[in-house]
Amino acid sequence: MTKGKAKVNFWERNRLSNGYLMRKKVMAVGVSIVRFILLFGLCFLILQPILQKISVSFMEEQDLYNPIVINIPEHFTTENYRLCADPQIMDYSNGLKNSLIVSFTIAILQIAMCTLVGYGFARFKFPLKKFWFAMVMLVIVIPPQTISSSLYLHFKYFDILGIFKLITGETVNLRGSALPYYLISAGCMGLKNGLYIYMVRQYFRNIPIDLEEAAYIDGCGTLKTFVRIMLPQAKPIITSCFLFAFVWQWTDGFYSQMFLSQIRLVSTSLSTIVDRIAVYLARISGSGVESATISPARSNQILSTGTLMIVFPLIFIYLVAQRQFVESLSSTGIKM
Amino acid sequence: MKKAKKLAGLEKRKAISGYIFIAPFIIGFLVFMVKPFIDSLMMSFQLVELSGEGYTRTFNGFTNYDYVFNVDSQFNRLLTEEMIRMVIYTLAIIVFSFFISIILNQKFHGRGLVRAVFFLPVILSSGVILGLEDNNSYMQVMKDTVEATTQGISVSAAVESILKTMDIGGAVFDKVFEVIDNIYDVAISSGMQIIIFLSGLQTISSSMYEAASIDGCTKWESLWKITFPMISSLFLVNWIYTVVDFCMRSDNQVISRVQFTMISQLRYDYASAMAWIYFLVVVVFVGITSLIISKVVYYND
Numbered sequence: 104m105t106k107g108k109a110k111v112n113f114w115e116r117n118r119l120s121n122g123y124l125m126r127k128k129v130m131a132v133g134v135s136i137v138r139f140i141l142l143f144g145l146c147f148l149i150l151q152p153i154l155q156k157i158s159v160s161f162m163e164e165q166d167l168y169n170p171i172v173i174n175i176p177e178h179f180t181t182e183n184y185r186l187c188a189d190p191q192i193m194d195y196s197n198g199l200k201n202s203l204i205v206s207f208t209i210a211i212l213q214i215a216m217c218t219l220v221g222y223g224f225a226r227f228k229f230p231l232k233k234f235w236f237a238m239v240m241l242v243i244v245i246p247p248q249t250i251s252s253s254l255y256l257h258f259k260y261f262d263i264l265g266i267f268k269l270i271t272g273e274t275v276n277l278r279g280s281a282l283p284y285y286l287i288s289a290g291c292m293g294l295k296n297g298l299y300i301y302m303v304r305q306y307f308r309n310i311p312i313d314l315e316e317a318a319y320i321d322g323c324g325t326l327k328t329f330v331r332i333m334l335p336q337a338k339p340i341i342t343s344c345f346l347f348a349f350v351w352q353w354t355d356g357f358y359s360q361m362f363l364s365q366i367r368l369v370s371t372s373l374s375t376i377v378d379r380i381a382v383y384l385a386r387i388s389g390s391g392v393e394s395a396t397i398s399p400a401r402s403n404q405i406l407s408t409g410t411l412m413i414v415f416p417l418i419f420i421y422l423v424a425q426r427q428f429v430e431s432l433s434s435t436g437i438k439m
Numbered sequence: 440m441k442k443a444k445k446l447a448g449l450e451k452r453k454a455i456s457g458y459i460f461i462a463p464f465i466i467g468f469l470v471f472m473v474k475p476f477i478d479s480l481m482m483s484f485q486l487v488e489l490s491g492e493g494y495t496r497t498f499n500g501f502t503n504y505d506y507v508f509n510v511d512s513q514f515n516r517l518l519t520e521e522m523i524r525m526v527i528y529t530l531a532i533i534v535f536s537f538f539i540s541i542i543l544n545q546k547f548h549g550r551g552l553v554r555a556v557f558f559l560p561v562i563l564s565s566g567v568i569l570g571l572e573d574n575n576s577y578m579q580v581m582k583d584t585v586e587a588t589t590q591g592i593s594v595s596a597a598v599e600s601i602l603k604t605m606d607i608g609g610a611v612f613d614k615v616f617e618v619i620d621n622i623y624d625v626a627i628s629s630g631m632q633i634i635i636f637l638s639g640l641q642t643i644s645s646s647m648y649e650a651a652s653i654d655g656c657t658k659w660e661s662l663w664k665i666t667f668p669m670i671s672s673l674f675l676v677n678w679i680y681t682v683v684d685f686c687m688r689s690d691n692q693v694i695s696r697v698q699f700t701m702i703s704q705l706r707y708d709y710a711s712a713m714a715w716i717y718f719l720v721v722v723v724f725v726g727i728t729s730l731i732i733s734k735v736v737y738y739n740d
Contacts, residue, residue, distance in 0.1 A: 138542060145539070146556045149626055153563070216463045223460025227453050235461060238468055244679070244725065245472070246686040248694045249718040253478035254471070256487075256494060256707060290467015300464065325456040354566030357687075370567045414563050421562050425555050428562070 153414075156407035160184065167400040183408040192379050193409060198369040199416075202353060205281070205368060210348035212288045217296055218341055221303025222329060226315070243297035251361065258283045258362070284362035294351055294358055299344045306340040307333065343427045350417055369413045376409045377402045483711040494707075503712035514713060517692045522720065528625065529681045531618045533674065536629040540636035541666065558634065560627035569690055628684070632677045639670035668737040675732045682725050686717075693717050 117124040155174070159167075163178035171177075188195035224236055287293050291300060310333070318328045334341075352358075359371050372379075381397055397405075421428065458465075483503055485496040507514050543554055599616045618625065643666065651661045685691070697717070701710035 135547060138545070138547065142542065142553050145626060146553060148623055149556055149560060152623075216467075220461045220464040223457050223464075227457025227460065228450070229454035229457035232457070235465065239464070242468065242472060244683055244722070245476075246683070246694070246718065246721070248687070248697060249714045250472065250475040250479050251698070251701065251710075251714070253475040253482055253707075253711065255701065256482075257475055257478065287467070287471050289463060290471050291464045292467045292471040325453075329460075350562050351565055354568055356567035374567050410568055414568065417562055421555075421559065428558060 153411075156411050159404050160408040160411055162404065164401055164404075167398075167404060183404060184412065186380070187376070187405065187408045187412055189383070191383050193369070193372045193376060193412070194367050195369070195412060198367045198372050201366050202369045203416075205363060205366065206349050206352040209284070209288050209293065209352050210345050212285065213291070213293050213296055213348050214299065214341060214345045216289055216291050217299040217344065218303050218334075218337065219329075220291055221300045222307055222333060222337075224300070224304045225307035226312070239297050239300050242292065243295075243301065247294075247357065251357075255361065281363055281366060284358060287362075293348075294355055295347070299348065302344060303337070303340055306337060310336055339427065342424070346420065346424055346427055350420065353417060354413070373409050373413055377406055380405050479711045480715060482708055483715045485708055487706075487708040489705060489707075503708045504716070506709055507712050507716060511709070511713075514693075514696060514716075517696055518717065518720065521691060521693045522724070525682065525685050525724075527614055527618060528628070529678065529685065531625045532629045532632060532681050533677055535622075535625050536632035536636055536677065537674075539629070540633045540640060541662070543633065544637060544640040554637075557626075558630045561630035564627045569688060628681075628688075631684070632681060635673055635677055635680070636670060639673040640666070643669045671736045672738060675729060675736055678732055679725060679729060682721065682728075686721055 113124065158174045158176065160183050161179055161181065162172065162176040163180045163182070166172045166177050169177065187193050190197070220239075224232070224239070284293070288296075291297075314332055314336075315328055318332050323331070354370050356370055356374060359368050364371065377397075380402065384397065482496065484498060484500060486499045486502070488495045488497075539557065543550065543557070596616075599612070602612065647665055647669075648661055651665060656664065686694070688694075693713070694717075697710050697713045700706050700713060
């Protein structure tokens with residue numbers, strides 16, 4: 104009844120408004136159709152490579168050369184995954200374990216430090232504060248590659264004020280151990296750490312100061328106030344920064360190659376996967392050549408499978424914690 | 440008198456705890472940033488020789504820079520190519536993310552899903568995964584075959600040829616079409632920028648749009664008269680973020696050249712000089728463009 108009434112009312116109102124209402128309605132529908140097509144196309148564009156990788160990864164090799172097979176494999180197989188997970192190729196289980204440990208510990212360390220620093224910048228007045236914050240900005244802007252050459256040597260012949268050389272007569276080679284990277288992370292100089300400091304600071308600045316003042320009046324110390332009062336409030340930004348740190352560390356190639364080359368990580372083993380496959384196939388086929396040539400389609404397939412295996416944990420994390428990634432960031436209120 | 444002194448004491452205490460809080464940053468900055476930074480600057484003017492014991496460094500003036508510019512066969516070309524690519528892509532990413540964020544700020548069904556999809560590349564196409572598809576030689580062969588078989592079939596190519604025959608075209612159009620052909624690259628690198636713009640759009644109060652529409656302002660006008668100025672400061676943020684992000688991408692040719700020189704050729708001195716040239720070029724570029732943008736930016740408060 105009410106629906107019918109509304110409909111009558113619509114045409115009646117439309118007539119009274121000289122067709123303005125109708126035009127407006129048509130415009131709205133048109134806009135939403137155009138929007139749907141545009142967004143659908145763009146979403147498809149973004150998702151298509153992933154979908155295609157999934158479909159390719161389940162194909163047998165003969166399907167790759169079959170022009171009839173496009174998306175749905177004719178001979179369904181999980182052999183590619185097994186091949187990629189092989190200890191001689193990606194060493195998936197080992198790499199996964201190492202990557203998990205490294206990314207987790209690094210992310211925890213980085214975020215703990217960045218939260219402290221961000222809080223310091225947000226809440227305290229001290230001399231040279233502007234200068235130090237400008238330095239944070241500088242850290243965001245400087246590409247780590249600029250200083251990589253000297254960092255490389257710095258850790259190859261590591262020494263603290265010549266002490267080691269005095270005692271043992273030699274400098275310590277820290278390259279190949281993970282220690283330098285942990286040190287760097289503890290000093291807030293890891294991957295995109297300036298950005299985390301900036302985000303945490305921005306978040307803390309939006310929290311009213313009254314609560315802390317009340318805590319101070321009640322005799323709570325600075326550190327205790329921070330841990331007891333402020334940290335629980337900053338949970339959303341800390342989780343989202345942690346997720347970023349974890350994910351970016353997971354896929355990072357630069358620092359991993361430089362400092363963690365000794366550890367089998369999924370990210371570093373992915374970059375050499377195709378060459379490894381070639382060597383591996385040559386070995387099992389027993390031919391004398393050093394590396395077998397594999398067809399582009401086949402190597403693409405292996406690469407797709409490897410990529411999928413690496414991003415699978417990330418997709419899982421993203422699906423679970425999507426809100427933490429997107430919403431908390433947009434509520435930070437990034438300003439300049 | 441006494442009261443003032445006490446306040447000074449509290450302020451001093453707060454200043455000290457402030458420094459304690461940011462101490463990790465200061466230490467890390469001095470040890471892992473300033474020292475290597477100066478070190479690499481010095482190295483770029485020195486001859487670095489590696490030996491089993493350690494390494495020796497002797498000053499040799501501008502020889503490294505001379506080598507990089509005049510002897511190295513690729514660096515100049517890579518640097519100019521990367522800079523041009525950077526300017527074009529940064530512009531494209533900013534424009535793209537601005538319009539997408541406006542669309543994503545509207546209310547429609549499935550908005551959360553679409554936002555999630557647009558943000559997905561920030562997570563998936565980061566680090567090694569991004570560079571992988573370009574670096575792999577097999578993939579390159581594959582790409583060439585695909586390009587060879589589909590040449591002239593794509594819509595943009597058709598439009599381009601029509602425009603060419605109508606004598607509309609030139610260098611600018613070529614670049615525009617290049618960007619359109621690579622819209623995938625643009626889309627996957629603008630996730631963060633979209634989020635930053637969205638965060639700005641959410642702070643604009645709807646009463647402003649209502650007032651404007653009562654005064655007879657169309658949607659298109661209010662886009663340029665309200666939305667654009669209100670989030671113009673975020674253009675600066677996004678500009679800097681995109682440029683910096685571009686420098687750190689793993690498919691950046693200059694950076695891979697630097698790393699090749701360092702790791703494969705073991706020429707730390709040349710690598711430092713290259714890194715410094717690139718760094719200076721980028722810093723000057725960011726500095727000048729941000730200055731220009733910040734002149735135009737409108738601050739509401």
